[in-house]
Amino acid sequence: MRYDVLIIGGGPAGNYLAQLLGRKLDVAVVEKKRSFGGKACTGIIGAESFEKLDFPGEAVLNELRGAVFYSKIQSFQIERETPQAYVVDRKVFEAGLAKRAVKRGVDYFMGTSFLGFKNGRAKLQHLNETFEIEADFYVGADGVASTVAKGIGAKSEAEFLKGYEAEIVGEFNKDFTEVWINKEVNPEFFFWVTPVSGDVARVGTFGSLESFRRFLTDRGLKPTSIIEFKAGSVGLGWRQPWVRENVALLGDAALQVKPTTAGGIVFGALCAHHLARAILSGDLSEYERACAGIKKQIAFGLKVRRIFKGMSQEGIERVFEVLGSEEAREVIENHADFDDHLRTFKALAKKPRLLASLLRISPSLIRALV
């Protein structure tokens, strides 16, 4: 079998690229699972990006107007009139993109694993049968533990974290996600409580299972009210190169993930646009250059992450004092972009009083901005 493009991995990134390239080229997707979904993922996507990227609306389960941030001893709320983010059903999201791709002529091979490259062809396995597909371009959209990345000898300089997420029954304010930062409970990451409805939320964190369990108790949620539990992992940092000869990496396979929140769906889709253009031009070397904006966001996120990791809970409390002030909340409410944290920080730094306060807490944060 022969195609113009073979995409390995039918997750959000692979399926998004497939529907961009359908109708223009002969494209196939191989996905090792027999159906879509199932991955640990809260499914939060910034509303602005969701519309801009034309993500499948049928996947939206809930609309969020804001967030409530909690430290050990303080809290503040950021809210807007209109939805700021959507919570999606990952299975419906992935299937929606795949349906579009199929309608545009893309072939799907479900339940089919990529095993490696052999003489320039992809070696694949479906049940007990192995077969090969040859393509002009191969795309590794096969997630954080990418076999394609290994196949092209890509190297990672990244922090790999284990994530835990549960769907839990309780009482929640359906309009707001909760973000809890208590380094004494979890020094690695924040906790989130993201409502899917008024009585079900997705609760999660990255780090240890023990801190996840402790948070549930502290937040007054019963472990026995969990109706679904998932674990997954994320890579925060760099895996390079993204391109070797006629093979490109996309999405989590290339670690195109926000180091501040571990969200990867939007970055993967943004990079898919650049990759689609590079493939259509026949020159993959354009791809990495075109992703410079995303690389800048990742580099900024990594600096913020380093600062977060080096901060004590006392430092976090001081940041809360600044960000919870009326002036800061106003800036965040007017300028915050769910997927462009650099823009949000720059808007805060334009206010002299806020800049001076942040500078007192963390000179390195300001250096990262400048």
Ligand SMILES: Cc1cc2nc3c(=O)[nH]c(=O)nc-3n(C[C@H](O)[C@H](O)[C@H](O)COP(=O)(O)OP(=O)(O)OC[C@H]3O[C@@H](n4cnc5c(N)ncnc54)[C@H](O)[C@@H]3O)c2cc1C
């Ligand atoms: C706990 C947790 C919560 C998260 N919450 C969010 C969130 O709220 N918002 C957000 O934007 N991001 C979130 N993320 C990150 C998000 O899940 C990823 O960034 C996103 O799934 C990346 O999409 P992808 O298509 O690149 O990779 P994946 O979703 O991992 O898809 C890769 C696909 O490739 C397939 N595959 C793997 N190996 C092979 C092979 N050898 N052959 C064939 N197929 C293969 C897999 O089965 C899979 O379907 C979260 C992650 C975790 C762990």
